[in-house]
Amino acid sequence: MAAILKITRDPLDAAAVRALVEAVSYPGAGGLVTFEGVVRDNARGKRVRYLEYDAYPEMAEQEMATIAAEVERRWGTDHLAMVHRIGRMEIGECSVVIVVACPHRAEAFEACRYAIDTLKATVPIFKKEVAEDGEEWVEG
Amino acid sequence: MSVRIRYFAALREATGRDEELLDLPSEATAATVRALLAERYPSLAKVLPRCAVALNRSYVSAGAALHDGDELAFIPPLGGG
Numbered sequence: 001m002a003a004i005l006k007i008t009r010d011p012l013d014a015a016a017v018r019a020l021v022e023a024v025s026y027p028g029a030g031g032l033v034t035f036e037g038v039v040r041d042n043a044r045g046k047r048v049r050y051l052e053y054d055a056y057p058e059m060a061e062q063e064m065a066t067i068a069a070e071v072e073r074r075w076g077t078d079h080l081a082m083v084h085r086i087g088r089m090e091i092g093e094c095s096v097v098i099v100v101a102c103p104h105r106a107e108a109f110e111a112c113r114y115a116i117d118t119l120k121a122t123v124p125i126f127k128k129e130v131a132e133d134g135e136e137w138v139e140g
Numbered sequence: 141m142s143v144r145i146r147y148f149a150a151l152r153e154a155t156g157r158d159e160e161l162l163d164l165p166s167e168a169t170a171a172t173v174r175a176l177l178a179e180r181y182p183s184l185a186k187v188l189p190r191c192a193v194a195l196n197r198s199y200v201s202a203g204a205a206l207h208d209g210d211e212l213a214f215i216p217p218l219g220g221g
Contacts, residue, residue: 037221054149055220056213059197084220096221120221124194126149127219137150137187139217 001026003071004081005064007057007125012036012085012094020081024099029079031105033112037096039089043138046131053086053095056124060084063123067115075111077102082115084125141166141208145173149216151191154183170195170204173212191216 004023010016017036025032039051064082072078079101089095098115102108119125120140128137146159155177162173170193178188191214195204199215206212 053219054152056146056148056194056197056215059194059213060220062197116221120218122199123218123220124148124213124215125218125220126216128149137216138219140219140221 001079003065003068003078004083005061005068006083007055007060008083008085009087010085012083012097016083017094017097017099020083020097020099024079024081024101026079026101028103029101029108030103031108032099032101033105033108035096035098035112035116036094037116039091039093039095041091043129043131046129046133048091049130049132050091051089051095052128052130052135053084053089054126054128055084055086057086060123060125064119067118067122070118071100071111071115074114075100075102075107077107077111080111080115082119084119084123086125141168141206143168143173143206143208144211145177146211146213148213149219150187151184151214151216154187155181164206168206170200170206170212171202173206174202174214177214187216188214 081099
């Protein structure tokens, strides 16, 4: 399959995650790992009200393609989805979903971990924390 | 030469723009533009020094040369995930 690599404004709700899992799954897959990043109600001792994400969408999708190529090189799978939502997100909403399918669980876990860690380090996506005592664009 | 500058996150808010076209001398580099923007938008002073540089949607070094028609963006600290 061609990896699904997307920046979207649409909610990543249970139905959207399910659709990604179905798209990535294949008959030879024995391990399928899904990572969901979720908006937390606190950060550095602050009470977070909501988050606002922004991105450089064309470059973000290009950087995701670099990650997908490395996943294929190292773990031999192109059954991968990486979707990051932008815009305002409330506590408990999903901001990012990564799904990887492989013949066995070990490589599926490793590839998924690599994909989310590298996304955080290289993909131009930005986060504003709106807390009870103010708002700021933050790293990490 | 003409270079398209794109703004995101804190830079979009500080400049009040998504993008703009800059007319630059042919020897201008990404570092030239960073200095020019710092002067034009004092509200960028805090974030601009912390930005990486993307030229035509790929990361480049801070002093990268520019060419007519390029797309340049200063990438603030990443927050994806």
